[in-house]
Amino acid sequence: MKALMLCGHGSRDQGAVTEFAGLAEKLKSRLPDWKTDYGYLEFAKPIIRDGLDRLRAEGAHEIMALPGMLFAAGHAKNDIPSVLNTYAAENDVQIRYGRELGIDPKMLRAAGERIKECLRADGWQEGEPLHDTMLVVVGRGASDPDANSNVSKVMRMLWEGLGFGWGETCYSGVTFPLVGPGLSHAARLGYKRIVVFPYFLFTGILVRRIYDQTDAVAAEHPGIRFLKAPYLGAHEMVVETFVERLNEILEGTNVMNCQLCKYREQVLGFEAEVGLAQESHHHHVEGIGSAADCALCDTTCTGACRVSKVPGHDHVGHDHGHSDGHHHHHDGDHHGHAHDHNHSHSRGGHDHAHDHGHSHGKGHSHGHDHHHHPYPHADHPLGPRSMR
Structure with missing residues (x-):
């Protein structure tokens, strides 16, 4: 079989x-x-x-x-x-x-469609130039520089493929720059619309944190429209x-x-x-x-167990600090x-x-x-x- x-x-x-x-x-x-x-x-x-x-x-x-x-x-x-x-x-x-x-044309097509969904919701129509819009792709972040560099390549392929005015990459944890400083940097580049795209397969506490950080930076820059694109999900591609x-x-x-x-x-x-x-x-x-x-x-994880140190949530006493240098x-x-x-x-x-x-x-x-x-x-x- x-x-x-x-x-x-x-x-x-x-x-x-x-x-x-x-x-x-x-x-x-x-x-x-x-x-x-x-x-x-x-x-x-x-x-x-x-x-x-x-x-x-x-x-x-x-x-x-x-x-x-x-x-x-x-x-x-x-x-x-x-x-x-x-x-x-x-x-x-x-x-x-x-x-x-990995980096695959089908994965890029799926990512491009998620980004377009977000833009259409903001009034964008297919074929309109995106020179006034910036793309920020957020990866998971790892202690492996090759994996981190792949997120940057995905961002560049999407930036060039869709014709955004500018593109940047940041990460949800482990490496740098994180979402907060990454978006704060992006906000200083002069673009009035910034699309934030989590390059993640599924939902979870990290995706929600990305969106929360986007809201926090957006509140500090009321003159910029921050759009939150959906993650990949089980897209057909x-x-x-x-x-x-x-x-x-x-x-x-x-x-x-x-x-x-x-x-x-x-x-x-x-x-x-x-x-x-x-x-x-x-x-x-x-x-x-x-x-x-x-x-x-x-059913929605808030990360409260990390603060409360609930038994069974801390790797049975192991220090599993992915966010602290992957130790x-x-x-x-x-x-x-x-x-x-x-x-x-x-x-x-x-x-x-x-x-x-x-x-x-x-x-x-x-x-x-x-x-x-x-x-x-x-x-x-x-x-x-x-x-x-």
Whole structure:
């Protein structure tokens, strides 16, 4: 049987979880000959292992897996492949892993249509020049400069493709500039209309924070019209991009671009991260802290758990400071994986076309303090702490 597993990050926000499940349903409809399931790394259920269990129970011995990620940073490069590798080794199943959505003409078309929806609501008509309008694209932000640079490329493609007067990029967290300083900078460039577009797949607390920050900056600049474009969602072109990524696995062409990967190359400012271990820090928090478990919020996450330190919402005592330089402190087993980035790596019948080819060493040290390499610009004045 043909089996496909869609792997998401997960969210405490029920709206984001519902939208991701809706995307999985669209993929099922688009691929009627495939058994399709889904799961999350953290903050939501079902977890990835649950989806894989269901596919295996239906008779799947070979499973294609896709990361539900826009760009390849730590989750797509490390966490998801680690979960899949572990599952494959424990359950005698072959899993073939595809690449992230990436920069793709179909994704750009989807983004362009979301931006046009926003402009039409403001009275713009197709064909009218946008020389008096500025575009600001907001990315998630990561401790991987290659992923961050991809957001800038998306912004440039949209800026040039739609003919905006000017374009800028900012980020919701981890890196810089954040949305507040980014929009404050944009407001000084003289444009009377600024479109703010979150380059996100789904809703959630970060998207709402982007819109809230837009409102805050707009209040300080009443002479400028700030328009809030909708995020990508399960646009048909997004679904088609996932289908293309699946076909790449089948054709053997799903090779990640490693030219600027900080784990493989001596990228400026990140030289110390070449060869870092590939492992997931999510294995002991899978499914913990989901919207269904939270007593502080209803279905819309407000981030109150970050302030209240509710048990089950703080990675079980781990310091998971994505917004504070991407530092993670864990107590557990250390897997000394050599990081050789061979993208045709196979392990135990588990052929990952781009799982960095980390060779899984047996010299595991136990009871260690495990943390991701600190983000080198954590003290930058324009970031990288997430918006308050």
